[in-house]
Amino acid sequence: MKQQLTKEIEGIKQQLCDISDYLYEHPELGDQEYQSMQKLVAFLKEHQFEIKTNIAGRETAFKAEFNSGKPGPKIAYLAEYDALPGVGHGCGHNLIGTMSAGAAAALSKLIHETGGSVVVLGTPAEETNGAKVPMSEQGTFDDIDAAMIVHPGGTSHESGESLAMDAIQFRYFGKSSHAAASPEQGINALDSVIQLFNGINALRQHVTSDVRIHGIISEGGLAANVVPDKATAQFYVRAKSRDYLNEVVEKVKHIAEGAASMTGASVEISNYELSYDNMITNQALSDTYTKNLKQTSNQTVFPPKETYGSIDMGNVSQVVPAIHPYIGMNASELVPHTKEFADTTITEAGHQALRDGALSLAMTGYDVLTDCELLEAIQKEFKKTKNKK
Known part of the structure; x- marks a missing residue:
């Protein structure tokens, strides 16, 4: 046959x-x-x-x-x-x-x-x-x-x-202001994204070697003399098993919330693609x-x-x-x-x-x-x- x-x-x-x-x-x-x-x-x-x-x-x-x-x-x-x-x-x-x-x-x-x-x-x-x-x-x-x-x-x-994978988007909302004349009136959403990247980089030494976390800044402001009131980062987070990936994702989300607290911004977390x-x-x-x-x-x-x-x-x-x-x-x-x-x-x-x-x-x-x-x-x-x- x-x-x-x-x-x-x-x-x-x-x-x-x-x-x-x-x-x-x-x-x-x-x-x-x-x-x-x-x-x-x-x-x-x-x-x-x-x-x-x-x-x-x-x-x-x-x-x-x-x-x-x-x-x-x-x-x-x-x-x-x-x-x-x-x-x-x-x-x-x-x-x-x-x-x-x-x-x-x-x-x-x-x-x-x-x-x-x-x-x-x-x-x-x-x-x-x-x-x-x-x-x-x-x-x-x-x-x-x-x-x-x-x-x-x-x-x-x-x-x-x-690897299991989640595609996660972090949208930060701050307050715009003139970056030179009145920076104290602004809340910099881009700073939150930068702290998010820094926090994730610090996390890397505390996860297993199979984990991969990589992202981009898809929105970071429109002009250098305006405090960005909106900024967005998108990440892929991967791990060998779904169970462990869920643990890592929770840690990443806590970092994202901490980044918002550090700058006074708020954050909206969502999945931008299917898991x-x-x-x-x-x-x-x-x-x-x-x-x-x-x-x-x-x-x-x-x-x-x-x-x-x-x-x-x-x-x-x-x-x-x-x-x-x-x-x-x-x-x-x-x-x-x-x-x-x-x-x-x-x-x-x-x-x-x-x-x-x-x-x-x-x-x-x-x-x-x-x-x-x-x-x-x-x-x-x-x-x-x-x-x-």
Whole structure:
């Protein structure tokens, strides 16, 4: 049967490459991926998937399902297709979305024999305000048995971890005045932001080494001779686990309040983007995918990456067994979020990664659909992880 999957992928490989290249040539930012979504949806319609759009209140999100009509597990492949401003597909989401769609299309040809269902979930805005977060909260994954996504990179890596992340905004309100003639009449909101940065810098030596706190001043006044009555800072705060991140965030908020007290300003604290949870890899599912990738690709598969980034797939992994491995484009020097990375996705190496990733995903889905012991191991591990948490 896996030989049949290889045939199916080879039969649609050129079409998948064309779709991925189209997404590269027409990059769209998060929640604006209308053409990208339509391109993937049209492909899945060709393969008789039932389509729903506007999932979880996001216009460019979709759900495509092929149901065998027989009992069995439900496999979900997740598609990303948002680009980066000024860079385009510097994170390779053109490959991600197309790999998932291709894997699902190939697996759908065997599903009448295996039973169960295969689903593609189109998940917009991973780079900014990830749709996987409301999907995870609103029950999109409640009937899913395993969720998979593969990310391109310079080299191939097993699925690993990611950091939990909160995006926090601090708006300070003071009182404007002439900075030279009557500074005593003013309350400097920018001074509060500066003290916030100083306080956070002092906090760094008292948190664990996995914590990352980085921010900008997005508003700091309009003229040097006017005491700024408004100032705003935005920070990403990250940590290895959601529980510890919550502790660190509380400390940062106390610093922010202290900075306001020091200057006499007031502060308004809010989240300016959705929060991401840490990624928990389901090892049984990951081992199965890695075994399949080694059979379909000549590349070395390295252990999980040591990463300090955050992904909304983390939220998915809290509610369903999930993996997020990397497929290599035979270029270990590649740096994500660059034009060079984007350009590599449309090369022969990028197209080979697309083929290998789609086939490995399809084979892994087939294993879950047909191997009762594997499914039991995946579910048992997930329950154990949830209970431990």
